[in-house]
Amino acid sequence: MRAAVIQFPGSNCDRDMAVGFDRAAGHNSRTQMVWHKESSLPDGLDIVGIPGGFSFGDYLRCGAIGARSPIMRSVIDFANKGGHVVGICNGFQVLTESGLLPGVLMRNSNLKFICKDVDLKIETANSPFTNAHKPGDIVTYPVAHHDGNYTADADTLRTLHGDDRIAYTYVDNPNGSVDDIAGILSENRRVLGMMPHPERLNDPVLGGNDGSKLFESIAGALVSA
């Protein structure tokens, strides 16, 4: 599995994401870090990660400026050609702002920055990101966001439900997201955006390793592909 992680000014989960990819891929895997001002991605990539953080200080809207960075044109091309992309937290916001995923992440309904571990339900195992699970499995990932309140218009929500594109839901909704949505998939199921942070709970020394399942799912799907 060849992975790259995009770095924006203000990204702060980029290294954690790279460790997640490297551990799951094993032997000599070296995730490549790609600065946002680059205009092209390295050749031969299997997956691109858009990390958490506060790209461009969340100016204008969370993820809005990052989504228009030069590298994002290449990421959009990569996704449109069937490449895998995962965006976590600010990465999810970048993916909605760039149009790779529908909907938008609004300010949390209680207006508070929420930083805690939350339980998530796996809604579908039919994706390269969740295939190490069974639907209904519960995992614990941390959330750390001010703008995680997912919403979309009624047609989009019907499509997401109808096409089994909701990957994760909150067991106890912390932020007001419509239908408890915590993560969604693209139409071809190869782009995942999620607010919770699997890469932050990816080692027992950090208090748990539920997060490793996401990276193992990806590695399993992309190695056998």
Added chain:
Amino acid sequence: MKARVHVTLKNGVLDPQGAAVKHSLGTLGFEGVDRVRQGKIIELELSETDTAKAEALVKDMCEKLLANTVIEDYSVEIL
């Protein structure tokens, strides 16, 4: 030429910041505030001198960056 863009949440989109401001106004004793909606103003100085062209340009900017039309409306004023 100057342009001013107003960006507001669409009607029907919950505005928790507006609700918090309304609540706070009530705490201060301001009565009769039925609704508060919070938005933002973006001012631009443009080299374009033709009003119609400037307006079209700024509307394009709104569609591509300044507003997220999933949840926001925008209006453009040429000053």
